Amino acid sequence: MGVFYGKVLVIDNNLKFIDAIKSEDKLVHEFPCLFAKTYLEAAQFLKQPKHNIRIIFLSTNIGVSHGVEELKSIKADKPLLPVFLVTHHPEREPKEILANEFGFNKVLRKPKTYSVFTQEIEDLLKSNASWSDSQASKEAKDVEIDLIAEEYVPTLLADFILTPKSFFNIYIKLGQSKFIKILNAGDPLQSDLIRSYNERGVTHLYISIAEHEKYIRFCSEMSGKSLVLDDIPTSKKMHNVLNFGANIAQSLIHTGISEEKLDFANTFLSQSVGLIKAMKMKNESLKKFIDSIEMREHCAAVSFLSGIIANEVGMESIKSIKIVGIAALLHDIGLYDLDPDFKEEELEHFSEEQKKIFDQHQKHGGELLRKCGGFEEVIYQAVEGHHMRRRGSDPSRRSSNVNMVTEIIGAADELHNIVISRHLSDNKINQFAKSNLKNYSLPIEKAILKILQINIAA
Numbered sequence: 001m002g003v004f005y006g007k008v009l010v011i012d013n014n015l016k017f018i019d020a021i022k023s024e025d026k027l028v029h030e031f032p033c034l035f036a037k038t039y040l041e042a043a044q045f046l047k048q049p050k051h052n053i054r055i056i057f058l059s060t061n062i063g064v065s066h067g068v069e070e071l072k073s074i075k076a077d078k079p080l081l082p083v084f085l086v087t088h089h090p091e092r093e094p095k096e097i098l099a100n101e102f103g104f105n106k107v108l109r110k111p112k113t114y115s116v117f118t119q120e121i122e123d124l125l126k127s128n129a130s131w132s133d134s135q136a137s138k139e140a141k142d143v144e145i146d147l148i149a150e151e152y153v154p155t156l157l158a159d160f161i162l163t164p165k166s167f168f169n170i171y172i173k174l175g176q177s178k179f180i181k182i183l184n185a186g187d188p189l190q191s192d193l194i195r196s197y198n199e200r201g202v203t204h205l206y207i208s209i210a211e212h213e214k215y216i217r218f219c220s221e222m223s224g225k226s227l228v229l230d231d232i233p234t235s236k237k238m239h240n241v242l243n244f245g246a247n248i249a250q251s252l253i254h255t256g257i258s259e260e261k262l263d264f265a266n267t268f269l270s271q272s273v274g275l276i277k278a279m280k281m282k283n284e285s286l287k288k289f290i291d292s293i294e295m296r297e298h299c300a301a302v303s304f305l306s307g308i309i310a311n312e313v314g315m316e317s318i319k320s321i322k323i324v325g326i327a328a329l330l331h332d333i334g335l336y337d338l339d340p341d342f343k344e345e346e347l348e349h350f351s352e353e354q355k356k357i358f359d360q361h362q363k364h365g366g367e368l369l370r371k372c373g374g375f376e377e378v379i380y381q382a383v384e385g386h387h388m389r390r391r392g393s394d395p396s397r398r399s400s401n402v403n404m405v406t407e408i409i410g411a412a413d414e415l416h417n418i419v420i421s422r423h424l425s426d427n428k429i430n431q432f433a434k435s436n437l438k439n440y441s442l443p444i445e446k447a448i449l450k451i452l453q454i455n456i457a458a
C-alpha cells in the first residue's frame with residue numbers, strides 16, 4: 001500500500017522505460033504498480049480483484065489500434081477506471097490519437113520517468129472538496145426536529161475540535177429520528193457550550209454524512225500536520241491519529257466501504273505506522289501511552305494496537321503492518337452491519353439476541369468484504385476468524401488454522417475489550433496475561449507481555 005489504496009497498472013512493452021520506472025524505488029513504493037507487456041497479461045491483472053487496479057497507463061505500442069481497442073475493452077468492464085494513453089513516438093501516431101479523440105483521460109507524450117505518471121495520479125486523487133466550505137443548513141436551531149437517522153454520523157463530543165467557529169452543522173440525537181440542531185456551520189464555537197453538553201451526559205455530536213467526509217478530511221490534515229511538528233508531545237499526536245482513525249471507522253460502519261474511504265484508511269495507517277515506529281525508535285514506553293490515551297472507538301484502537309503488536313512480533317515492512325491495520329479496522333464490520341450500536345466490549349452482559357448476532361458476525365463480515373472485493377486474502381481470513389484461537393480450552397473457538405495476522409487482530413481486540421476499555425490496572429493486566437494470552441501462539445504472547453511490560457518469569 002502506498003499513498004492510495006490499490007495499484008497502478010502500466011501496460012507497455014518498452015523495456016527501457018519500464019526499467020526506468022522500476023529504478024525509482026521510492027516512487028514505486030508510494031505508488032505501487034504492476035507491469036504488463038501485453039494486453040492479455042493486463043487483462044489477467046484486471047480480472048483479479050485483489051489487485052484493485054485504480055489507474056491504467058496504456059502504451060500505444062501495445063496493439064495495432066494504438067490502444068483504442070484496448071480502451072474500449074477496459075471501459076466495457078470498468079467504465080469509471082481512468083486510462084491514460086502513453087506514446088513514446090508521437091511523430092508516428094495518427095493525429096486523432098494525439099488530439100485525444102477516443103476518450104482517454106489524457107495523452108502523455110514521451111514520458112521518461114515515473115514521476116510523469118505519479119503527477120497525473122496525484123492530480124486525479126486530489127479532491128476539489130474542502131473541509132471548510134459547509135453552509136448553514138436550513139433546519140431551525142434549538143428545536144426538536146425529525147431527521148433520517150441513517151444520514152447522520154456520530155462523532156465523539158469529547159474529541160470535538162475547538163476551532164473558533166463551527167465548520168459543520170451539528171446536531172444532538174434525542175431518539176431514533178429525533179434531533180436538535182445546536183450549531184450552524186459558521187457559528188462561533190465556544191468551549192462552554194461543548195462542556196455543558198458533556199456535563200449533561202451527551203457523548204456524541206452528529207454530523208450529516210456529506211459533512212462527515214469533510215470532517216474526516218479535516219482530521220486527516222490536522223493529524224498529518226501534528227505528526228511532523230517536533231514540539232507536539234507524542235500523546236497529542238497519538239490522540240489526533242486515533243481520532244482520525246475513529247472517524248474513518250465510524251464512516252465505514254455507518255455508510256459502507258468506498259475507494260475514497262480506503263484511501264483515508266490508508267493515510268491513517270501510514271500515520272499510525274509512522275508514529276509506532278518513531279516511538280519504538282525513541283524507546284518510548286508504549287504501555288504509558290496506551291494507559292494515558294483514551295481509546296474509545298473500538299476499531300481504530302484495535303487497528304493501532306495491532307500495528308504495535310505486528311511491529312513487536314517482528315513484522316518490519318510497512319506494507320505488512322498496513323495489511324494488519326486495515327484488517328483490524330474492518331474486523332467487526334459484520335457486527336455493525338447487523339447492529340450499528342453493538343458494543344463488543346459488553347460481552348458478558350449480552351442478551352440472547354445479541355449473542356446470536358455476535359455468533360454470526362465473523363462470517364457475515366467476511367461475506368461483506370468478499371462481496372466488496374479488492375482486499376488481500378489474508379484480510380478476509382482475519383475478519384472471518386478473529387475470535388478463533390491457536391490454543392485454549394474452548395474447542396468451538398480453537399483451530400490450528402489461525403494465521404499470524406488473524407492472531408494479532410484477535411489479541412488487539414481482546415486487549416481493547418477486556419483491558420483497555422475498562423482502564424488499565426495491574427490486576428487486570430496480570431489476569432489477562434495469565435488466562436487470555438495463553439490462547440495465542442508463543443511469539444504473540446511474548447510480544448504482548450513485552451508491550452505491557454510484564455516480566456515473563458513473573
Ligand SMILES: [Fe+2]
Pocket residue numbers: 331332335344361386387413
Ligand atoms: Fe469481533
Ligand SMILES: [Fe+2]
Pocket residue numbers: 298302331332344413
Ligand atoms: Fe472487535
